């Protein structure tokens with residue numbers, strides 16, 4: 001008999017999540033039936049979507065949603081051998097039983113020397129978000145100037161590097177000087193700390209006096225309005241996230257984007273990465289190749305200990321992470 005530890009949403013978040021909104025519980029797992037396997041989480045992801053999706057899809061008492069890299073510890077399913085690593089979406093649990101249907105083996109050719117945690121970040125869902133958002137929504141082309149916010153995070157850091165590979169000029173902003181230094185190190189042409197500039201409008205203008213062809217928006221709110229006002233004619237805006245609004249109890253009011261959208265004839269499109277689930281393999285193969293070749297650099301913010309999941313999640317929402325926020329069990 002295996003005992004799993006799980007984190008439960010004890011109380012729906014009101015405003016910014018608190019550690020008291022979560023509860024750690026134990027669950028006895030039954031013995032395996034034919035076709036099933038027992039998995040042990042090795043790395044778990046904490047992601048911004050957990051904040052809005054918990055509100056939309058969960059009830060109090062549910063196990064927190066989320067993905068993990070897990071190791072097969074026992075198998076009665078011939079498709080998965082003991083010791084194999086998979087990406088699963090089984091929520092905040094140390095151990096779980098699966099029938100194998102929604103498990104993904106790591107992409108073929110994953111080098112032994114590469115941490116498997118990257119399957120939750122650059123070579124996982126956030127990397128795919130950057131890849132499809134840039135190619136399919138921003139429709140970036142060589143010579144474009146691309147702006148990305150939350151640029152030192154899991155998605156943003158890949159956006160900037162892929163845009164450089166694609167022959168673009170890249171401007172990024174992030175919430176600390178260390179993050180800005182990191183962006184410059186990984187090849188961003190311009191980067192600034194949005195928390196310390198005296199005027200966001202001036203900082204954006206200084207970074208690209210001619211304006212922006214593409215805006216990959218992870219943040220929303222007032223930042224997005226200011227950036228949209230500096231788009232070039234026919235610019236493309238990918239609404240990837242709105243993290244500055246996820247913790248609002250009362251929806252933010254304007255300023256509104258219709259005037260720049262109209263007179264600059266802009267295109268703005270929201271997207272969810274799962275739209276391209278049928279091209280997952282293509283995206284992961286490309287991302288893994290760039291990582292192995294050293295063309296895309298990865299940074300992770302690793303929190304040790306399953307017991308620290310809520311703290312890691314809250315820390316990520318506060319901006320404590322450089323690169324992908326991951327918990328190592």
Ligand SMILES: NC(=O)C1=CN([C@@H]2O[C@H](COP(=O)(O)OP(=O)(O)OC[C@H]3O[C@@H](n4cnc5c(N)ncnc54)[C@H](OP(=O)(O)O)[C@@H]3O)[C@@H](O)[C@H]2O)C=CC1
Nearest residue numbers: 048153154155174175218240241242243244271272273319
């Ligand atoms: N559409 C889709 O399919 C997907 C969308 N997303 C979205 O992409 C965005 C980035 O996600 P991800 O890369 O995983 O997370 P990150 O690794 O970027 O972590 C979140 C970061 O957001 C920044 N942040 C937090 N609050 C604010 C705020 N009020 N204003 C500006 N920045 C803030 C912080 O960085 P800083 O220090 O710079 O403030 C923090 O580090 C999120 O909005 C997320 O919801 C992610 C995956 C898929």
Ligand SMILES: CCCCCCC/C=C/C=O
Nearest residue numbers: 048049066089241272273
């Ligand atoms: C259980 C995995 C769900 C992943 C969906 C990610 C979409 C993110 C949207 C905004 O952050």
